[in-house]
Amino acid sequence: MPAATRVDTPGPRVPPRSGRPAYDNGPVTTPGDATLTRPDGLTSAEVADRVARGAVNRLSERTSRSIGEIVRANVLTRFNAILGALFVLVMVTGSFADGLFGIVLVVNSAIGIVQEYLAKRKLDQLALLNAPTTRVLRDGEVRVVATTEVVQDDLIELRTGDEVPADGVLIASAGLELNEANLTGESDPVPHAEGDEIMSGTSVVAGSGRYHAQQVGADAYVNRIAADARKFTRTRSEIQESINTLLRYITWVIVGALPIAIWSQWRTVGDQGWREVVIRSAAGVVGLVPEGLVLLTSVAFLLSAVQLTRRNVLVQQLPAVEGLARVDVVCLDKTGTLTAGxxxxxxxxxxxxxxxxxxxxxxxxxxxxxxxxxxxxxxxxxxxxxxxxxxxxxxxxxxxxxxxxxxxxxxxxxxxxxxxxxxxxxxxxxxxxxxxxxxxxxxxxxxxxxxxxxxxxxxxxxxxxxxxxxxxxxxxxxxxxxRPDAKDTLAYFAEQDVAIKVISGDNPVTVASVGRTVGLDVGEPVDARTLPDDEDALREVLATHTVFGRVTPEQKRAFVHALQADGHVVAMTGDGVNDALALKDADIGVAMGNGAQATKAVAELVLLDGRFSHLPDVLAEGRRVIGNVERVANLFVAKNAMSLVAILAAALIAVPFPFLPRHLTLVSAVTIGIPAFFLALGPNQRRYLPGFLGRILRFAVPSGAVAGVAVITAYLLAGSSYGVPRDQFADRCAVEAGAKTVTDVACWQTGSGATITLLTVFFWILVVLARPFRLWKGVLVGAMVGLAVVAFVWPFAARFFNLDAPLPLVWQSLAIGAAGAAVVEVVYRLSPSVRQAHHLRD
Incomplete structure (x- = not known):
C-alpha cells in the first residue's frame, strides 16, 4: 500500500517522498465485510450502503437542546404551573385585568424560547464548522470528513493530534503511540504496532497509522463505558447553582404560604364572595413567584455566548462564560499562546x-x-x-x-x-x-x-x-x-488581579526571555524536572514563581491540581495534545482553534482564530453576566420577601391582602421586569467576588421585608382615612361575575396607597442596585418612574389598574415609602460585602 499522504482535502493520492515508510495492508476481517482487503478504502457506493444501514459513527452528544426540549424547558416549569393555575382561577372570576400576569407569563416563555432557538442556530452552525474531523481513504483518495460521517469498515488514517474515532485493529503503524488516559487513567503514551486493537476515545500523541473502523457510533467502546473520562462534564456555574438553590427555597415558601393566604383572605373578605378570595389570594402568591429570574439568567448566558461568537470565540458550554470571570489564575502554554505557534x-x-x-x-x-x-x-x-x-x-x-x-x-x-x-x-x-x-x-x-x-x-x-x-x-x-497582542492581554490580566503562570515544555531560560518580551515579571524561571512530586511542596513553588520550563504533560495536569487545591479557580490554555489532560481538569479549558482535535474536544472555550487577545472579551462577558444577574436576582428576591411578609402580616392582623394582582403586575413591570431586562444585558465590569447567593439573601430579604412592613403600614393608614368603610365593602367593592373592574373609585384608594408606598421602596431598591449610576441607568429609572406616574394620572390606565389616590393620600403614602427607602439604604450600608460588590462594578 502507498505511504500515508499529507493531503487534507479530497484529491488524488500523492506518491511518498523518499525515505518514508510504506504501509502494507493485508487481509482484514471486519464485522461489515468478511474479506475487505482493498488498500484504497471503501467506494462511494459502499459508504452510501452503510449510511443506509445506519452503520455510521453518529454519537448522542449534541451542541444544544432540540426545539421540543427548548419549548418544554421554557414552558413546563413549576412556577409556570403555579402561575398558570392562578391565571385560570382569576379568569374564572371574570376579573380579566387581574389576569394580566398571565400575559407576562406567556411573553416570558416566548422570549426564552425565541432567544434560545436563535442562539441554538448560531451555536449549532459554529459547532458544525468546528466539528472534529477524520481522515479516511475512499475511492483511493485521502479525504477529510466529519467524525460523525465515518462509517463501518472505513479505512482511517491517524496522525499526531488526532482522536481515534472508532474501534478497530491496526493494519499499519509507524511509531504510533496513543494516550489512553481517557480509558485507563494512565497518562503514559502506549505504543501500538500492526495487529493491535485500538479504541475510540484515545488520541494520537506520536507516530501515525491506519486501521479499519470496526465498531462505530453507539457500538464503539468509548460510548459503552460509564466512567469514560471523555464523557461530557458540565462546567460548574455558581450562578446556576445559587439560582437553583434559591428556587428550591422559594418553592417551599410558596407551599407554606399558599394555604395561609387562602385561609386569611377567606376570613377577611369571604363575605364578599369566593371571587374576591381568589383574587386577593392570587395576588399574594403571584408576588412569591420569580417568574422572570430564570428567563433573564438564561438569556444573559445565551446572548453572551452569541456575542462571543462574533469575536471568534466558540462557547461549548454556556456556564464557561461565567466560569472564566471567576478565574484568578491563568496557566499559559508559551507556544501558540504568547507566541504565534x-x-x-x-x-x-x-x-x-x-x-x-x-x-x-x-x-x-x-x-x-x-x-x-x-x-x-x-x-x-x-x-x-x-x-x-x-x-x-x-x-x-x-x-x-x-x-x-x-x-x-x-x-x-x-x-x-x-x-x-x-x-x-x-x-x-x-x-x-x-x-x-x-x-x-x-x-x-x-x-x-x-x-x-x-x-x-x-x-x-x-x-x-x-x-x-x-x-x-x-x-x-x-x-x-x-504575538503582537500578548503584551496588552497580559497587562489586562494584571490589572484584573489575575495571576499568570507560563507553563511550557521548552527551555525555562527561553520561556523567561519570551515572558520578558511580553512584559511579565518572570522572576527566576523554574526547570520543572527539579520540581517535587509532593502536591504541598508543588503548591509552594507555584505560589512564588511565574515561569516554568521543561514541563511534561503529567506535570501540567499536576500544576492545575495543585493550584486548585490552593483554592484557585484555574484556566488553562493550550493547543497541543500534551495540553489536553490539563485542559480537561482545569476549571476552564481554553483551546486554540488551530490546535489538535483532542484538545478542542475537551475545552469549554475554543478561540477559533487562535488569538489569545480574545480572553479579555470572555472575561468581560463573564463579569457582565455575574454582576447583572446578581442585580436582577436581588430585585426578584426582594419582591418575594415583600409578598411573604405582606401575606403573613395580613393573616396576623386579619386584613385583606393589600393588592390586587393587577397592582403587583404594574409594580413588577416598572421596578423589576423592564429594568431587569436592561440591567441584565447592560455593561458591567465588576470583578468577581465569591458568595453570590449569600449577598443576595443579605440584601434582598431584609429589603423586601422592609417593603412588606411599609406596605401594610400604608394600607392600614389609608384604610383609616380613605376608601370604603368595612361594613360597606361587600356591597360597594366586591367583584361581580363577569365584571372587569370595580367602578366605585373609593374602593381603590387603600390599595392605591399601598401601591404608591411599594413603588417608592422598590424604586429605591432599584437605585441601590443600579449603582454606580451612569446616564443610561438614570434614563432607565426616570422612564420607569414616568410610566408609574402615567398609570395614576391617565384616566384609562387608572381605571384599568384600579388606582385612585387623592393628593393627601399620595403624600402620606410617599412619606411611608420614603421611610422604607431610608431603611433600605441603611440595610445596604450595613452590608459590607454588598457595598464592596457595588464599588467594583462598571
Missing part, C-alpha cells in the same frame, strides 16, 4: 569536529517525515531532503522530548532537548565538552531563541531508548514570533 528554522551551529554539510543533510533527512512535529516542519521549509533511505523512526514524544531516525549506510540521528540528550548515561563526550555546549545553549536561549540539540550515533535503534554512543553534533536554533 509557528517557529522558523534559523541556523544549525556545528559543534567542534562535525561536518556542517553532513549536519544539514541529516536535518533534511530527519525533516523528510510524514509525521513531522513542529520543529522538523520548520526545518523542512528551509532544508530539502537529501534522498537518504530511512530504515527506522522513533517519533517525537513530549514526555521524552526527542525523536530519532536511522538511515541505510549512515549514522542514526537524534534531535531533542539539549538537557535531555546531554544527560544521557553513559555519555561518550568529555565533561568539559558538555559544559561548553551547555554554556552555548544558555547563551542562545538567553537571546530568546529556541535551541535543540542534534546528536549522532552509530547504533541502530529498535526502541525509544537513547544509544550509549550518543555524540553531540550541532545546536539548531529556531525563532518564535511573539
Amino acid at each position: 509557528e517557529i522558523a528554522f534559523e541556523d544549525a551551529h556545528a559543534l567542534e569536529g562535525q561536518d556542517a554539510d553532513e549536519i544539514r543533510c541529516a536535518l533534511g533527512a530527519l525533516a523528510d517525515d510524514p509525521n513531522a512535529n513542529g520543529t522538523l516542519t520548520a526545518v523542512a521549509a528551509v532544508v530539502g531532503p537529501p534522498g537518504w533511505e530511512r530504515t527506522q523512526t522513533i517519533p517525537f514524544n513530549s514526555s521524552r522530548k526527542w525523536s530519532a531516525a536511522c538511515f541505510a549506510g549512515r549514522s542514526t540521528w537524534v534531535l531533542g532537548a539539549p538537557e535531555v540528550l546531554l544527560a544521557a548515561d553513559p555519555q561518550p563526550s568529555p565533561p568539559e565538552v558538555l559544559d561548553r555546549i551547555r554554556a552555548q545553549v544558555a547563551e542562545l536561549a538567553d537571546s530568546g531563541r529556541r535551541v535543540v540539540l542534534l546528536a549522532r550515533s552509530e547504533a541502530h535503534l529498535t526502541d525509544a531508548t537513547l544509544p550509549a554512543d550518543l555524540t553531540p553534533a550541532a545546536l539548531v536554533t529556531l525563532t518564535e514570533q511573539v
Whole structure:
C-alpha cells in the first residue's frame, strides 16, 4: 500500500517522498465485510450502503437542546404551573385585568424560547464548522470528513493530534503511540504496532497509522463505558447553582404560604364572595413567584455566548462564560499562546569536529517525515531532503522530548532537548565538552531563541531508548514570533488581579526571555524536572514563581491540581495534545482553534482564530453576566420577601391582602421586569467576588421585608382615612361575575396607597442596585418612574389598574415609602460585602 499522504482535502493520492515508510495492508476481517482487503478504502457506493444501514459513527452528544426540549424547558416549569393555575382561577372570576400576569407569563416563555432557538442556530452552525474531523481513504483518495460521517469498515488514517474515532485493529503503524488516559487513567503514551486493537476515545500523541473502523457510533467502546473520562462534564456555574438553590427555597415558601393566604383572605373578605378570595389570594402568591429570574439568567448566558461568537470565540458550554470571570489564575502554554505557534528554522551551529554539510543533510533527512512535529516542519521549509533511505523512526514524544531516525549506510540521528540528550548515561563526550555546549545553549536561549540539540550515533535503534554512543553534533536554533497582542492581554490580566503562570515544555531560560518580551515579571524561571512530586511542596513553588520550563504533560495536569487545591479557580490554555489532560481538569479549558482535535474536544472555550487577545472579551462577558444577574436576582428576591411578609402580616392582623394582582403586575413591570431586562444585558465590569447567593439573601430579604412592613403600614393608614368603610365593602367593592373592574373609585384608594408606598421602596431598591449610576441607568429609572406616574394620572390606565389616590393620600403614602427607602439604604450600608460588590462594578 502507498505511504500515508499529507493531503487534507479530497484529491488524488500523492506518491511518498523518499525515505518514508510504506504501509502494507493485508487481509482484514471486519464485522461489515468478511474479506475487505482493498488498500484504497471503501467506494462511494459502499459508504452510501452503510449510511443506509445506519452503520455510521453518529454519537448522542449534541451542541444544544432540540426545539421540543427548548419549548418544554421554557414552558413546563413549576412556577409556570403555579402561575398558570392562578391565571385560570382569576379568569374564572371574570376579573380579566387581574389576569394580566398571565400575559407576562406567556411573553416570558416566548422570549426564552425565541432567544434560545436563535442562539441554538448560531451555536449549532459554529459547532458544525468546528466539528472534529477524520481522515479516511475512499475511492483511493485521502479525504477529510466529519467524525460523525465515518462509517463501518472505513479505512482511517491517524496522525499526531488526532482522536481515534472508532474501534478497530491496526493494519499499519509507524511509531504510533496513543494516550489512553481517557480509558485507563494512565497518562503514559502506549505504543501500538500492526495487529493491535485500538479504541475510540484515545488520541494520537506520536507516530501515525491506519486501521479499519470496526465498531462505530453507539457500538464503539468509548460510548459503552460509564466512567469514560471523555464523557461530557458540565462546567460548574455558581450562578446556576445559587439560582437553583434559591428556587428550591422559594418553592417551599410558596407551599407554606399558599394555604395561609387562602385561609386569611377567606376570613377577611369571604363575605364578599369566593371571587374576591381568589383574587386577593392570587395576588399574594403571584408576588412569591420569580417568574422572570430564570428567563433573564438564561438569556444573559445565551446572548453572551452569541456575542462571543462574533469575536471568534466558540462557547461549548454556556456556564464557561461565567466560569472564566471567576478565574484568578491563568496557566499559559508559551507556544501558540504568547507566541504565534509557528517557529522558523534559523541556523544549525556545528559543534567542534562535525561536518556542517553532513549536519544539514541529516536535518533534511530527519525533516523528510510524514509525521513531522513542529520543529522538523520548520526545518523542512528551509532544508530539502537529501534522498537518504530511512530504515527506522522513533517519533517525537513530549514526555521524552526527542525523536530519532536511522538511515541505510549512515549514522542514526537524534534531535531533542539539549538537557535531555546531554544527560544521557553513559555519555561518550568529555565533561568539559558538555559544559561548553551547555554554556552555548544558555547563551542562545538567553537571546530568546529556541535551541535543540542534534546528536549522532552509530547504533541502530529498535526502541525509544537513547544509544550509549550518543555524540553531540550541532545546536539548531529556531525563532518564535511573539504575538503582537500578548503584551496588552497580559497587562489586562494584571490589572484584573489575575495571576499568570507560563507553563511550557521548552527551555525555562527561553520561556523567561519570551515572558520578558511580553512584559511579565518572570522572576527566576523554574526547570520543572527539579520540581517535587509532593502536591504541598508543588503548591509552594507555584505560589512564588511565574515561569516554568521543561514541563511534561503529567506535570501540567499536576500544576492545575495543585493550584486548585490552593483554592484557585484555574484556566488553562493550550493547543497541543500534551495540553489536553490539563485542559480537561482545569476549571476552564481554553483551546486554540488551530490546535489538535483532542484538545478542542475537551475545552469549554475554543478561540477559533487562535488569538489569545480574545480572553479579555470572555472575561468581560463573564463579569457582565455575574454582576447583572446578581442585580436582577436581588430585585426578584426582594419582591418575594415583600409578598411573604405582606401575606403573613395580613393573616396576623386579619386584613385583606393589600393588592390586587393587577397592582403587583404594574409594580413588577416598572421596578423589576423592564429594568431587569436592561440591567441584565447592560455593561458591567465588576470583578468577581465569591458568595453570590449569600449577598443576595443579605440584601434582598431584609429589603423586601422592609417593603412588606411599609406596605401594610400604608394600607392600614389609608384604610383609616380613605376608601370604603368595612361594613360597606361587600356591597360597594366586591367583584361581580363577569365584571372587569370595580367602578366605585373609593374602593381603590387603600390599595392605591399601598401601591404608591411599594413603588417608592422598590424604586429605591432599584437605585441601590443600579449603582454606580451612569446616564443610561438614570434614563432607565426616570422612564420607569414616568410610566408609574402615567398609570395614576391617565384616566384609562387608572381605571384599568384600579388606582385612585387623592393628593393627601399620595403624600402620606410617599412619606411611608420614603421611610422604607431610608431603611433600605441603611440595610445596604450595613452590608459590607454588598457595598464592596457595588464599588467594583462598571
